[in-house]
Amino acid sequence: MVALDEGWADPARRYGSARRSRLLLDQAREQAAALVGCRPDEISFPSSGTAAVHAGVLGVRHARARVGSHVVVSAAEHSSVLAAAAHPSGAAVGTPRGTPARAGSPRTDPADHVTRVPVDASGRVHLDGFVRALRDDTALACLQSANHEVGTRQPVAEAAAACRDAGVPLLVDAAQSLGWERPAEGWSLVTASAHKWGGPAGVGLLAVRTGTRWRSPWPEDERGGGRAPGYENVPGVVAAVTALEAVRASAAHDAARDSALIDRVRRVVAETVPDVEVLGDAVERLPHIATFTCLYADGESLVAELDREGFAVSSGSSCSASSLRPSHVLVAMGASTSGSVRVSLPRDADEADVERFLEVLPSVVARVRALLGAEGL
């Protein structure tokens, strides 16, 4: 890796190795800008996708505190978006300390300033509801490019047009889709995470369109354009951007292949597993994710049994989550949460592995149900 040899030095210094490091970082920013569809000076690299979301959401709320503290999100956003939208610090900025809440003020609860727009049974946000939620005091709207649990694509272009008309900046969490394609036009901010496209951990991506009001919610720091404070991880950034270029080069081919495999998973699971519901939109979805939920089975056991068969899947059930709460995405969709399983194909997914998964799944589900005494229901 050239970046490890040449990119170890501090890109903010002036000695030779430091200037080489700066060159690598600038080059990476240019490559990333071309892949995102924006200008290089609009790109920064926070230390994770979550850090990128926090910087994007809090920075806009901070800069637009005089407009208001209202934030619009879809109910299916990633937890980092929901948490940053609800975070009290952004709402409190610009409000004099010690001001008593007015009687009947809707903002006494820190999360009261957030409108969560419902999604339909496929996980797609109700576009009309999203547009209607935009108000004069809306500081920011957030909509993911596609859902991280069920893969359903969101109507980002339509939402962006409505946000532009309302004068509200739109943050698009593109963590799930940036490895496949550019985000739809019209966004004000884009966030993503390199590990999602096969890059290293510790590299996030934040793009802020020129003209979008953004102010650092943290102490001043000149690095990362003020948006990603601290010593830049140049080798990580170079590796992340190189990986993104590589996956994009084969994206069309890989998407067609993965999508056909996922179509097969969706069809065969519905046919061979009793009392199952396949979730997410069948067509308007990411190429590589299939999610289904089995009645009378628990996610924890399904994950463990499939792990024993050699498959690493995840579940949105409360019994398998560290929070002990069911997935807010599945709840918003009205889906059964307990027996949910998400299959996410790696880029090099082998068709034979998918076939073997489909072969063992019915008996795995039957075994888990038998252990729970849930046969013949």
Place this chain on the structure above:
Amino acid sequence: MSGDGPDGTLVDARGLRCPAPVIALARAARAAEGDDLVVLLADDPAAVPDVAAWCRMRGHTLVEAGPERFVVRVSRTPAAAGGSAPS
């Protein structure tokens, strides 16, 4: 765990974690006649989405939707008849 109350069959699944409350509910519904009521008591937060989804998938009517007391009107339509076909 279950018995007959004035409102129909009573299933007490308090203290049980997902998916045990729904399994107990499904068992009671299987034993019930069409239009019978089944009352489920459950305090696992996952019961709220899971009971609603189960009713939708099996064609039963959710009369009371929790958070700790659920009332289900059992249906005997083909979708709710059990067996292997997903609705």
